Amino acid sequence: MGIFDLYKVPENCLDEVFENKDNNVKDPYEKITAVFDSLTIDQFENLNELIKLSFFNQGITYQVYSEKNTKEHIFPFDPFPRIIKKGEWSSIEQGAIQRSKALNLFLKDIYTEQKILKDKIIPKEMILSSPHYCKEMLGFVPKGGAYCHINGTDLIKHNDGNNYVLEDNLRSPSGVSYVLGNRDALKKTMSDIFQRYPIVPVWDYPIALLDMLKSVAPQDFEDTICVVLTPGMYNSAFYEHMFLAQQMGIELVEGRDLFVEDNYVFMKTTKGPVKVDVVYRRIDDEYLDPEVFNKESVLGVKGIMRAYIAGNVSIVNAPGTGVADDKAIYHYVPDIIKYYLGEAPILNNVHTYICENPTDLKYVLENLDKLVIKPVDQSGGYGICVGNTMSQAELADLANKIKNAPRQFIAQPIMNLSMHATYIESDKAFGPRHIDLRTYTLIGDDYEYVLKGGLSRVALKKGSLIVNSSQGGGSKDTWVIE
Structure with a gap:
């Protein structure tokens, strides 16, 4: 029996690999499905276990904060890749850059002239x-006018075949280390399939990230001395912090490794203090500087905001960028693009209802x-409620929460995310599962890049429509082909 023999495309859903009728394989998946279909279940299981072992040995793991006992999970990886043709990718890339440019102009405006x-x-x-x-950012413009240097734009493909932006992640978008880890794992276990497609490489990301950091010194x-500032090994994304620092060849530091003197930031070393020029922080605003934000924080660096406002160090992403990835602000991004760039959005938004608006609230x-x-200020899939999966009692409870704090919620129609062939371990077969895409855009001082x-x-x-790893989701290697 072939590995796809039990595969059934659901009705009224866009499957990216198979046609709805007769399971005919779509271009450009013919070669890759033939390779996978030539494997027995036992062969594929062995391959899958090798990939898990590779992830475990590399420390490619994550943590779920909601669990009573914190423990490491191997990041779930599906070996069947997703393929995006260059023409479609070009539109995604241009749209991601357009969005990032507009959001940076928006951030500059709301902290300066507020036009x-x-x-x-x-x-x-x-x-x-x-x-x-x-408020500490009022009147301050970072180097090159870049506030959001790293933007994670989440996209879905709908039944109509078009890509829609689901949300923007501007504070500290994570997951890029899994992109590189996925590619590495697949190349090690199935290297022959890479000879069959002209796949654009992804290994330039750490180089691009370091170039961007240096551009805003x-x-x-x-x-230029750049560092990655991590909350520490118990953070859910610590593997990524460590991986990116290693790949860029820069120091991974905690708050206790830095100090501020005369409005300059220094790193403690065995050879004495070393002045730091750029801090790529993976710490939330609240914990960044106990002088300005949470006075109880032991994760940040006391006085770093003073050094930043004095222009003696750059912080990536800038404090205060979270106002632009507030999910209520997402509703206005098409207007933001038109206002600052005078252009129509390349990528469409999903229609969004602002619960603070009385008309929207009623609907x-x-x-x-x-x-x-969705709560306006949470990430990782936490707090999301899908109405058609809830009981009447749960809906009533949710309605009360919205009525008591309408500013804290937005609503969107239930979008039918496209599906992709995915190996289901419990079934020992491939089945269709919903999928999305997070792009990574870098914006610096006269610097642009999209992974x-x-x-x-x-x-x-x-x-399920929730793809986040914290909610039971996994990932795939994503191929852009020439």
């Missing part, structure tokens, strides 16, 4: 009420069972 608020394109109170609006030093409360409800392929995340639970 977009005065012109009432966005309600002023929506910005000022955001918990991520950072306060001054053009011959030997949402009357149609909860047809909508996806070719990004991270395809897959919902391993049957019927």
Whole structure:
């Protein structure tokens, strides 16, 4: 029996690999499906175990904060790759850059002249009420006008075949290490299939990231010192912090390894203090500087905001960027693009209802069972409620939460994410599962880059639309082919 023999494409859903009728394979998946179909189940199981062992040995793991006992999980990886043709990718790439440019201009405006608020394109109170609006950034413009240096744009493909932006991740988008880890694991276990496709490489990302970091250094030093600031080994993304620092050849530091003197940031070393020019921080604003934010924080660096505002160090991403990835602000991104760039959005938004708006609130409360409800300030898939999977009692409880704090929620129609052939270990067969894509855009001082392929995340639970690893999701290697 072939490995795809039990595969059935669901009705009313776009499958990226197979046609809805007779399971005919779509171009460009003919070669790759033939390779996988030539394997027996036992052969494929052995291959799958080799990949897991490779991930374990490399420490490619994550943690789930909601578990009572914190433990490491091997990041779930599906060996059957996702393929995106160059023409489609070109549109995604241009749209991601356009979006990042506009959001940077938006951040610069709301922390300086606030023209977009005065012109009432966005309600002023929506910005000022955001918990991520950072008053300390008022009047300050980082090097090159770059606030959001690294943007993770989450995309879905709908039944109509078009790509839609689901959300923007501007504070500290994670997952890029899995892109490189996925590619490495697949090349080690199935190297022959890479000879059959003209696949664009992904290994230039650490080089591009370091180039971007150096581009925003306060001054053009011959030997710019960049560091990755991590909360420590118990953070869910610590593997990524360690991996990126290693790949860039720079130091991975914790807050206790840095100190501020005369408004400059220094790193403690065995040879004495070394001045730091750029801090790629993977710490939330709240914990970044106990002088300014959470006074109880032991994760950050006391005085780093003073050094930053004085122009003596650059912080990537800038404090206060979270106001632009507030899910309520997402609704206005098409208007933001038109306002600052005078262009139509290349990538469309998913229609979004702002619960703070009385008209939208009424519609949402009357149609909860047809909508996806999201908290405006959470990530990782936490707090998301899919209306048609909830009981009447759960819907009633959700309605009360929304009515009590409408600013904290947005709603979107239940989008039918495209599906992709995915190996289901419990069935020992391939089945269709919903999938999305996170792109990674770098913006520096006169510097632009988009990682070719990004991270395809897959919902391993049957019927689930939640792809986050923290909610039981996995990932695939993503091929952009010439």
